[in-house]
Amino acid sequence: AGNVGLDGVTVSGPSVPTVTFDPAGNQSIPVSNLLTLAVTVTPSGSGIQSWSLLTGYAGASSLAGGVFQMTPAAGDANKTFTLTVVATNAVGTASNSVQISVTPYTPPVPVVTFSPAPPYEIMATETQKLGVAVSPAGSGIQSWTLLPAYAGSATLVGTNFTFVPAQTDGPNTYTLSVIATNVHGSSTGTASIAVAEYVTPPPPGSYIITFEDATKGTYAAGNVTLNGREWELAETYIGNLETDRKFGGKAARVRYSDTLLAALTSQSPLLSGGVGWISLWYAAYGNDVSNAPAFAIEISESLAGGWIAVDSFDAAGVSNLTYRSVDVDVNIPIYVRIRAVSGRPEGRANIDNITITPYTSGAGTPYEAFLLQYNVTPGDPGTAEGEDLDGDGATNLQEFNASPKTNPYDEASKP
Structure with a gap:
């Protein structure tokens, strides 16, 4: 038989034991409370030889099955004890210690x-x-x-x-x-x-979004069903955290981006008879009070474009849910979009309880009723009595006073 040489190879043999405590580090425990520490000895084949708790103590203590327990008595208050565990194996012995400070008893008030x-x-x-x-x-x-x-x-x-x-x-x-x-x-x-604040309940037939019936755990654009209608939520999360300002358990959490669309957009026209007014509640999310974005409420007859802003509001500085309402008064079904339009990137705000009411022809004056008769919304640009909406040379009031009345929205129809 010959000799075998090992060059540059470290060969490890058995080692002395190692004692560890869990939780690690020095401990503190009030009088009459139970302290529990797991005691582990490695490597395999090692075992606990002995243990001690010094100085003398009045309470109960034990070390069994790898678990140390101690319940200090009143006489142990304001003292520090040293738990030492000695372990042994075929190679040798080693020990480890932990300091245990006992504080006075704290009565368990409610x-x-x-x-x-x-x-x-x-x-x-x-x-x-x-x-x-x-x-x-x-x-x-x-x-x-x-x-x-x-x-x-x-x-x-x-x-x-x-x-x-x-x-x-x-x-x-x-x-x-x-x-x-x-x-x-x-x-x-x-x-x-x-x-x-108190808000008058919406009329029958209103479409209301509370977000309680939907789940969306990402800001990435995606479609969800909200009260039976499909919406795209872009840079929008449905939040349920303590830091989400919300009624009930959920609200939309919109994150502003200067490169991506951040909006809630209906994917079909809403309310077959048209839209009366749109309302919602908003607030800054969590600690984003100074960074929350500003929003626009927009409507369109097409998803492809032609969006018209009918209202705007700023969530920055708003720490409690705040009500916002805008009259739309469009007598045809329309798409609705609530879009974050400006702010600091990644600033967030909550939107909750969106309400869209059905259109009614409740014009306050005969002149307003006249405009609505021709699908013209009172208050829109060009609808004042002295203006000429269709550019036919006759003012809107002249078309209203004509006998018979003429269409203020049709250049071919004039007094």
């Missing part, structure tokens, strides 16, 4: 929590319900308040809180304070409830 999780925001006359939980066992609700003063109704029956603000209670923010007590003392839990 903890008040609310469900669902915040934030809480409702429109005036809607209902906010909260579950109120108090722990630990043996704690209970002593009293509660809702401030400032409100005209609506609020009750706390058992652990169920209900608040129905009146029309005059918004816009405002109310603080629910619940005081709980037990043998160790008392504590107070609070919840803020934002009440938006």
Whole structure:
């Protein structure tokens, strides 16, 4: 037999044990509380030889099955103990230590929590319900308040809180304070409830988007169904986070881009008889209050183009949901688009409760009724009495006063 040489090769043999603790690092535990540490010894074949906890302690401690437990007694308060574990194997022994500081006993005063999780925001006359939980066992609700003063109704029956603000209670923010007590003392839990201004309910036949029936977890452009109609949501996420300003559980979260379309666009004309007015609620998203974008509400007879802005609003600086409404008064079905038009790139805003109402011919004057008769919207450019909408040389008022009346939107029809 010959000899075999190894050049440049490191051959590792067995090593002394290694002792680790989980969680790692020095520990702190109050009197009467349980501290648990997992103790691991490596490599395979190693084991715990002994352990110690010094200096002397009054509480209970144990190390079994790789788990160390310690429950300090009152006499251990304000002391620091050293846990040392010694491990051994065929190669040798090694140890590791951790410092354990014992703090005075802290009586378990009550903890008040609310469900669902915040934030809480409702429109005036809607209902906010909260579950109120108090722990630990043996704690209970002593009293509660809702401030400032409100005209609506609020009750706390058992652990169920209900608040129905009146029309005059918004816009405002109310603080629910619940005081709980037990043998160790008392504590107070609070919840803020934002009440938006009262808005007259939309008329029958209105198309309303609450986003509660849809899911979209990306900003990339994609189509979703909102209350039975398809919409393209571009740079738009359907958000359900605490930082999303919303009624209910969801709202659109629009992110402005200076290179990409950031908009909610209907993919079919809305309301067969035309559109009366469009309303929505908006606010800056989360911490984007100073960076939130500005928007335009736009309409068109075609998805291919011809978009007309009928209103604009800016979400920058708006921290609570704010109502916006614009009269459209178009007596044909139209496409609707809500588009972020300016702002800082990636600035975000929430849009919720979009309402589109059906067109009605409720003209306030005979002259306005005359314009609507010819599908001309009062208030549009060129529709004033002294203007000549169709450029036929006769003013709109002259065409209105003619007998018979002539079409102000048709150059061939004139007095």
